[in-house]
Amino acid sequence: MQKPLSIFQKKIVLFVVLLFFIISIFDLSIAQVIIKEKVDINPVTIPLNNNQLIDTSQTHKIDYLGNVQRKNIPGDNPQSTVTIPFYGRATVEVTLSDAASSSRVSLEIRQPEYQMLSEYANHNVGFTWTSDNMIQGTSVEFGIDWYWNKWGTIYQGKEAGVITTQIDSTEYTMGFEALGDDWDYNELVIRVKFIPTEIVVTIDPPLILPGDTANVIIKNKLADGTLIDFPPTQKFEAAMLDGCIYGQLKAGADSGAYLNNVFQPIIFIADTGAVDSGAALLRVGLVRETPLNKLNLPADITYECFTGYFISNNYNDAEVSIDNPLFIIYPTPFTVERISEEPRMPTVVCKATLKKFYPGTIKYEWKYIVRKFYSRRWSDSGSLACVRISRSEFQGISYSFSGGYTEWTVPFIKDSGYFYFKSLQQGKNKYDILNNVYGCNGDTNVWYDSNTEIFTGGEVLVSVTAKYYHNGQIIAKLDTLHLGKILGSEVSDNQTIFNYANSNKIKAIMYQESKFHQFTYPGIPSHELWPYDGEGWPLYGEPNGYGLTQLDCDPAAKERELWNWKANVDGGKSRLQKCYDEVVKNHGLPNEEKYNLTNAFHNYNHGNKKTYYTWKGKKDGWKPEPYKDDYGFKRYEKYEEYGGGN
Structure with a gap:
């Protein structure tokens, strides 16, 4: 007979039954999903490795x-x-x-x-x-x-x-x-x-001549950078924003500075009357089908640039350049003409050609301008003084016959030129030191020395206009192109300078003032190069000196004396003689050559009535002023070192 279960055993059985019941309930809940009432979903439990997945959403399934x-x-x-x-x-x-x-x-x-x-x-x-x-x-x-x-x-x-x-x-x-x-x-x-989309607008060719056409090419740029064509049904808006005097846009039957609702191809036509070079700025955009542009707004046929409201918000700009049919072959922006050592002005032959054929005789009107702005500064403070200006313009005519090539030799003579010089002579107010020394308010429009042969240098600007000879109609023109410069040449042998000067007095001055240089030279110390940026310019010394003898004032150096070394030597000799005459007239008692010449040297550097020695009477004789520098004394020593004499 089986023994009844003990109380402990009964508790174990009850615990097992209860545990089995809980596990059963949990197992039933695994296959249930609680969702909101909008969708009824009846999921099907399938093995994890089954590929027949069930679509449980209400979305209609499409392949x-x-x-x-x-x-x-x-x-x-x-x-x-x-x-x-x-x-x-x-x-x-x-x-x-x-x-x-x-x-x-x-x-x-x-x-x-x-x-x-x-x-x-x-x-x-x-x-x-x-x-x-x-x-x-x-x-x-x-x-x-x-x-x-x-x-x-x-x-x-x-x-x-x-x-x-x-x-x-x-x-x-x-x-x-x-x-x-x-x-x-x-x-x-x-x-x-x-x-x-990013549209890319290019002009082909980007450079055209008057009367020629260029294609306005519009491409669609893909995300990877590839350029493809737009569909032929795509409409465009096009406008000229700048340079409208150079031509007009054309698409189909429409032309002008603004086109709307047009298809490709779009072209730009350069005007035949464009006589100089320039550029036209174009804007092209994609037309969106909106009520505004569905009205097919008429394009104004005009040569005025478009200033209205550009409808498209997806556009790009491009520039078409109109080339000048006239081209200057020589000089170029890098040309450097040289005044010879002799010295002599260079022979400059300007050459030009037309890039298109124009029938008949063509007349060319030339202007060759030599210009320089000379900065100057005070020697004591280093502050800038007024700028000296030199401008010489030479004019002439050449022709071409049944072709576009022509030549013209620049005539460096007085009668062919137009001149302007400023701040190089004494001003009207002799009590104004700035005018008296620099001539800041003094100017002239004539070649101001007696020699009709021109000597000048500086930056070169060239203008030329091509016209039909029979009616004077302008074909093309080029205006004030910067084409190189004219510079000086240093004398390679100082003895040539000494022989021409034939004066130990001037030789002593040139030694101190310029070390026998008329122009800036390779290797010149940087502080002596100012205000220039290279060699071949008239050697400058503060405040107003130029060239071998550093002609400064009373009178200031003329244009010829800046660029012709012989004229500079002659100017120095003339200036020294004037100083000597002034010394003898005002300080020359008793008449002793050593003191007179020393004072003349001193006067040359320091200005009128300035001397190194002062006569103190018969008892003390000639005495140097203690506050004065020894310029005159040193120049006299150098003069004697060279042997004295003339």
Whole structure:
């Protein structure tokens, strides 16, 4: 007979039964999913390795892979379909996902062409994608495909719903609901933004002559940088923003400075009357089909630049250059003509040609300008003084016959020139030291020395105008082109200078003032180079000295004395003689050559009535002033060192 269970054994049995009951209840709950009332889902439990996954959403299932060619037709889900408002690209960014970590939520585009964008988009927040260009009005549809394994139960389907929020005309957010269990629309959230296509406008050829045409080429730039043609149905807006005197736009029957609702090809026609070079700035944009431009606004046929409202907000600019048919072959911007050591002005032969054929005899009117602005400064303070200006213009005529080539030799003579010189002679107010020394207010428009042969140097500017000989009509012109310069040449042998000077007095002055240099030279110390940037310019010494003898004032150096070393030596000799005569007249008692010449040297450097020695009477004789420098004394020593005499 079996013994009755003890109290302890009864408790064990009761615990086992209770545990079995709890496990049974838990096992039954595994196959249940609690969702909100909007969707009835009856999941099917299948093995994990079964490939026959069940679509559990209410979204009508479509074989999207079989519809990849579908374009611009209503999609399966209009709530996630938006329309691109212009010719451009769509960009997509995954911004949020609150889906279960064990799930897969794939992002796909269904229109205009199916493509899986990101298979595990819920695990790829921050993912971005950019489409190719689409035409205006294209429908763009997005959706999700999801999969979820929950405790051995597989759920799969398309979106159960979507909320699309429009930020502006180009930007949207879309929140997708997958299973439909909580309707929070955050299984996947994306941002969709439309970007206008980048149009590239080029001109072919970019440089044309008057009367020629250039093609305005408009291309569509893809995301990878590839340039493709726009469809032939694409309309454009085109305008000239600057340089309208050089020509006009033309597309079909329309022409002028502004065209609207036109198709390619678009061309630019350079005006035949464009007599000099220039550029026209063009703007081309894509026309959107809006009520405003559907009115087919007429284009104003005008040569005035377009200043109105440019309708397109997707445009680009390009420039077409109109080349001058007239070309100066010589001189060039790098030409350096040299005054010879002899010295003699260079022989300058200007050469020009026409790039197009013009029949008959062509007349060329030339201007050759030599100009220089000479900066000067005070020797005591280093502050700038007024600028000396030199400008010489030489004119002439040449011809070409049944061809475009011509030559003209510049006549460096007084009668062919027009001149302007400023700040080189004494001003009207002799009590104004600035005018008295520099002539800041003094100017003249004549060649101001007796020699009719011109000596000048500086920057060169050339102008030339080509005309039909028979009627004077201008074909083309080039105005004040900077074409090189004229510089001086240093005398290679100082003995040549000594022989010409034939004076130890001037030799002593040149030694101190210039070390026998008329022009700046290679290796010159930088502090002596100012205000120039290279060699070949008249050697300058503060405040107003130039050349071998540093002619300063009373009188200031003439243009010839800046560029002709012999004229500079002659000017120095004349200046020293004037100083000597002044000393003898005012300080020459008793008449002793040593003191008179020393004082003349001193006067040469320091100005009128300035001396080194002062007569103190018969008892003390000639005495140097203690506050004065020893310029005159040193020059006399150098003069005696050279042997004295003349």
